[in-house]
Amino acid sequence: MSDVSGTLTAVISCRCEIAPPSLLLRVAERGGRDARDAALRTLLVSAALRSRRTALGATLRRFGLSPADLEFLPAQAPATGPENTVYDAAGGEEEALPGRRVRGTDDPPTGDAAVDQAFDGAAATATFYREVFGRDSIDGRGLDLVSSVHFRRRYDNAFWTGDQMVYGDGGGGVFVPGGLTRSLAVIAHELTHGVTQFSAGLEYRGQSGALNESFSDVFGVLVEHRAGYVDAASASWLVGEGILDPSLGGALRNMIAPGTAYSGDDQPADMDAYADLPADDDPRNDNGGVHINSGIPNRAFAEAARTLGGRAWETVGPIWYEVLTGGRLAPTADFAACAALTVTVAGERYGESSAQQDAVRGGWEAVKVRLPADPR
Amino acid sequence: MKVTVVRAGGVAGMVLTVEVDTGELDADATAQLTGLVDACEFPDVPPAATKGRADTFDYELAVEREDGAVRRARFGQGAAPPGADALVTWVLDGPHGHRRIGR
Structure with missing residues (x-):
C-alpha cells in the first residue's frame, strides 16, 4: 500500500465523492488493474472521511488489507475518543x-x-x-x-x-x-491482540507467538484486576474464570500455576517442560505451541507481580507495556529476548537493582528462562 | 467409513477431536454423511493460508474409507475447501460423534 498512500493523500485533499460505494466495489472487483486501484483508493478514502477509520473492516478484508495500511491517515482527535x-x-x-x-x-x-x-x-x-x-x-x-x-x-x-x-x-x-x-479478561485478551498487532507485531508462531498470547493474557487479567480493584496477592490469576463448560474445568489458563486450569490443560510451568512443537499446518501443534508455552511468560509475570504485591497494573504492568509497545521487542523475539528487555526496562523505570527489577528477574528465574548475568 | 475432525486454537487453545463412524449410524445419518463427504473437495494444494490470525480455529478433516484409503485436508477458519465447512459442522455439532479434548 505504500505507493497507494500518496495517491490517497491527494484524494483526501480533494474530498470528492464521484460514485456510490456499490458501483466502486463493482469496479474494484471487475475492472482492469488501473480502474481497480483507482476505485479501491476512492472507496477507502471516502469511507475514511465518512465514518472515520473504523468501519472499514469489511472493505479492507475484501482486498486483503488491514487498518495498518491506513496509517498515513490523520489520527482522530483525542478529545473525541474511539467510537x-x-x-x-x-x-x-x-x-x-x-x-x-x-x-x-x-x-x-x-x-x-x-x-x-x-x-x-x-x-x-x-x-x-x-x-x-x-x-x-x-x-x-x-x-x-x-x-x-x-x-x-x-x-x-x-x-x-x-x-x-x-x-x-x-x-x-x-x-x-x-x-x-x-469474561472481561477474554474481551481484553482479544483486544490486546490488536494492541500487539499495532506495536511489537509479534509473529504468531513459536516463542514469539507464545509471547503474543501471553501479553494478551497479562493485559486481559490486568483489565479485570483494575475493574474489580483486585490486588496481586488476592488475585486468582485465572484467565476466563467460570466460563468453560463445567465438565472441563474452572478457567482457560492459570497464570500462577500453568497446567492446572482445566482437565487436559498441558501448559508447562517452566522451561524444563517446554513443549517443542513445530509451527506447521497440523492444528494439534498450535502454531508451535503458542497457547501452550505461553504459560511460561504468564507465570513469570504473575510471580513478579506477587513478589511486589499491590496493584499489578501499576507495578509490573507498566514494564510489560513498555516492552510490548516501546519499539525494542522484535516481531520474532523469543522468551530470552523478552525477559532481558523486561529486566532492562525495569532498571530504566525504577533503577538498577531496584525491588521492581529484582522481582522481574525473579519471575523469569522461577520459570527457568535464561537471563543475562546480574552485574552485581 | 470413519470421519475425524480436529479443531484446535481459539482463545482457549484446546484441541477438540470428534470422530464419527458410519458403522454406528442409522441409514439416514449414513446417507447424510456420505453425501457431505462426496460433496467435499480435498485439494492437493491447501487453500490460501490463514495462519497467523490470533485465536482463530485451525482444522484437520480426515475421511477413512472401508478400504483403508485416507483423504485429509488441513485449513484455517474461513479458508475451508468447498464442502468442508458443511461436513465439519455436521460432525462437530451433530449428535453422532465421539468427542475428546486433548492433544
Whole structure:
C-alpha cells in the first residue's frame, strides 16, 4: 500500500465523492488493474472521511488489507475518543461481518446480554489503556472499537480479525452459553491482540507467538484486576474464570500455576517442560505451541507481580507495556529476548537493582528462562 | 467409513477431536454423511493460508474409507475447501460423534 498512500493523500485533499460505494466495489472487483486501484483508493478514502477509520473492516478484508495500511491517515482527535459500536452477526459467518448495527457509543443498553457485555468490555479495555498507559485505543491513534456478537451458531470462540472483535455464543461443548462475552479478561485478551498487532507485531508462531498470547493474557487479567480493584496477592490469576463448560474445568489458563486450569490443560510451568512443537499446518501443534508455552511468560509475570504485591497494573504492568509497545521487542523475539528487555526496562523505570527489577528477574528465574548475568 | 475432525486454537487453545463412524449410524445419518463427504473437495494444494490470525480455529478433516484409503485436508477458519465447512459442522455439532479434548 505504500505507493497507494500518496495517491490517497491527494484524494483526501480533494474530498470528492464521484460514485456510490456499490458501483466502486463493482469496479474494484471487475475492472482492469488501473480502474481497480483507482476505485479501491476512492472507496477507502471516502469511507475514511465518512465514518472515520473504523468501519472499514469489511472493505479492507475484501482486498486483503488491514487498518495498518491506513496509517498515513490523520489520527482522530483525542478529545473525541474511539467510537464503540456493536453489531449483530445473527449467526452469520465471516462474510456477514460486521452485521447489523445494534448499539453505538451513546446508545443505552439493548437488553441483549452479549451486545451489552461486548460493549462494556470494549469500553473498559479502552479506558484501561487510556487511563493507565495513556494509549489512545487499540492502535494508539484512536481506532474505533467494533464488535460483532452472535457469530455463527454455538460458536465456541472469540477472536480479533485484525480490525474488529468477534464473539460466538458458546454452548458448543467448550464454553457455557454466553460465556465468551461474560469474561472481561477474554474481551481484553482479544483486544490486546490488536494492541500487539499495532506495536511489537509479534509473529504468531513459536516463542514469539507464545509471547503474543501471553501479553494478551497479562493485559486481559490486568483489565479485570483494575475493574474489580483486585490486588496481586488476592488475585486468582485465572484467565476466563467460570466460563468453560463445567465438565472441563474452572478457567482457560492459570497464570500462577500453568497446567492446572482445566482437565487436559498441558501448559508447562517452566522451561524444563517446554513443549517443542513445530509451527506447521497440523492444528494439534498450535502454531508451535503458542497457547501452550505461553504459560511460561504468564507465570513469570504473575510471580513478579506477587513478589511486589499491590496493584499489578501499576507495578509490573507498566514494564510489560513498555516492552510490548516501546519499539525494542522484535516481531520474532523469543522468551530470552523478552525477559532481558523486561529486566532492562525495569532498571530504566525504577533503577538498577531496584525491588521492581529484582522481582522481574525473579519471575523469569522461577520459570527457568535464561537471563543475562546480574552485574552485581 | 470413519470421519475425524480436529479443531484446535481459539482463545482457549484446546484441541477438540470428534470422530464419527458410519458403522454406528442409522441409514439416514449414513446417507447424510456420505453425501457431505462426496460433496467435499480435498485439494492437493491447501487453500490460501490463514495462519497467523490470533485465536482463530485451525482444522484437520480426515475421511477413512472401508478400504483403508485416507483423504485429509488441513485449513484455517474461513479458508475451508468447498464442502468442508458443511461436513465439519455436521460432525462437530451433530449428535453422532465421539468427542475428546486433548492433544
